[in-house]
Amino acid sequence: MSFKKQDIYKALETITAPGEGKSLIENNNVTNVVTFGNEVEVDVTISNPTLQAKKKIETEISKAIKTSVDPAIVVKVNVQVVKPVAKENPNLIRGKEIPNIKNIIAIASGKGGVGKSTITANTAITLAKMGFNVGVLDADIYGPSQHIMFDVEKAKPLSVNVDGRSKMKPVENYGVKLLSLGFFTDPNQAVIWRGPMASKALNQLIFDADWGELDFLLIDLPPGTGDVHLSIVQALPISGAVIVSTPQNIALADAKKGVAMFQQESIKVPVLGIIENMAYFTPEELPENKYYIFGQDGAKNLAEDIKTEFLGEIPLVQSIRESGDVGHPVALQNETVLEKSFSKITKKMVSELLKRNANLPPTEVVRITTMSGCSSVKK
Numbered sequence: 001m002s003f004k005k006q007d008i009y010k011a012l013e014t015i016t017a018p019g020e021g022k023s024l025i026e027n028n029n030v031t032n033v034v035t036f037g038n039e040v041e042v043d044v045t046i047s048n049p050t051l052q053a054k055k056k057i058e059t060e061i062s063k064a065i066k067t068s069v070d071p072a073i074v075v076k077v078n079v080q081v082v083k084p085v086a087k088e089n090p091n092l093i094r095g096k097e098i099p100n101i102k103n104i105i106a107i108a109s110g111k112g113g114v115g116k117s118t119i120t121a122n123t124a125i126t127l128a129k130m131g132f133n134v135g136v137l138d139a140d141i142y143g144p145s146q147h148i149m150f151d152v153e154k155a156k157p158l159s160v161n162v163d164g165r166s167k168m169k170p171v172e173n174y175g176v177k178l179l180s181l182g183f184f185t186d187p188n189q190a191v192i193w194r195g196p197m198a199s200k201a202l203n204q205l206i207f208d209a210d211w212g213e214l215d216f217l218l219i220d221l222p223p224g225t226g227d228v229h230l231s232i233v234q235a236l237p238i239s240g241a242v243i244v245s246t247p248q249n250i251a252l253a254d255a256k257k258g259v260a261m262f263q264q265e266s267i268k269v270p271v272l273g274i275i276e277n278m279a280y281f282t283p284e285e286l287p288e289n290k291y292y293i294f295g296q297d298g299a300k301n302l303a304e305d306i307k308t309e310f311l312g313e314i315p316l317v318q319s320i321r322e323s324g325d326v327g328h329p330v331a332l333q334n335e336t337v338l339e340k341s342f343s344k345i346t347k348k349m350v351s352e353l354l355k356r357n358a359n360l361p362p363t364e365v366v367r368i369t370t371m372s373g374c375s376s377v378k379k
Helices: 005-012 051-068 116-129 195-207 227-235 249-263 298-305 318-325 337-359
Strands: 030-036 039-046 074-081 101-108 134-138 158-162 165-169 171-173 176-180 214-220 240-245 271-281 310-316
Touching: 005 030, 005 039, 005 051, 039 051, 051 074, 101 116, 101 227, 101 249, 101 337, 116 134, 116 176, 116 214, 116 240, 116 271, 116 318, 116 337, 195 227, 240 249, 240 298, 240 337, 249 271, 249 298, 271 298, 271 337, 298 310, 310 337
Parallel strands: 039 074, 101 214, 101 240, 134 176, 134 214, 240 271, 271 310
Antiparallel strands: 030 039, 158 165, 171 176
8 A cells, every 4th residue: 555645645635624625735734744554644623623523534645535536545623723814803704706707787676676687687698698607596595586587497407516516507598507406496386495594505605606716796686775685795896886777666675775775885896886677668569659657767877866877767567577588588689679778778888987997996895793784774
């Protein structure tokens, strides 16, 4: 039997440190490795004091060495529990960046039913048609719909090996990479989760995925301002946010709150602009007629009031609904009114993003030190 200490370290690189997202070697959990004949002794530290955690790490280390090096090796694991290193601010919450993703844009709305998911899907396809590498993360935990809009309802993400670790490969269609909780849940069952569980599921979709090289990752957020939104801005360095609203006053009131959330002192994510969906109704047989069912220029006026950009408007047309239902978004069409509308809005969004990148430093993940930092009321 012949092996080197380097072989042992290489085997340990395949084991993820509990709760860290890095390997035992990367996270410096392995403090010493001793080899003698056919015996290997590994000293490792963990922060979880439970007996279950100790047994699990012992089993994983023994299995990795026997599988990767030699099944005849006698492995002894010494587990030491250590307290996590105290940070400058013990209440500081900070997330991690995803390598190889250049721009992350959150698509949000204050109220549900304003067409945020439709805007996200069509904007992603428009960006892909412009030649960008695009991904979509469906963060609407309780009502995922992107897998339906991209006609991949029956698909399942594959497991791929990346640097010795198992990761999800996003499903791809229309030139867009997609991950959604809809791939993993029963379509006939409601998702009834408390905030921490939803946040954990979201973190898995974000960090356990092999996104590859992306120019844009669009995040379809759930409506409102809640746990999922905070989890996203704490987990990822958001380049900018886009707010979707209809022209009616009730939707605008909630859209204003959505903008205010991103502009809070504790969050400070740049708002790239507002999109007005269902701006007017145009009958197919009378394409020149416009009927302002929900009011006129509501989102445009809101953008002026809060001094942010108005990115454009999308009319209420039956084909948008029909194309979304069958998994063939209207942005896939060529030279239609809707395709041109989405193209115009997307180009303006990219333009605003370029201005933001030129005038502001790179976005860091949000640091929220206390729950009062999330409050809408300054004390």
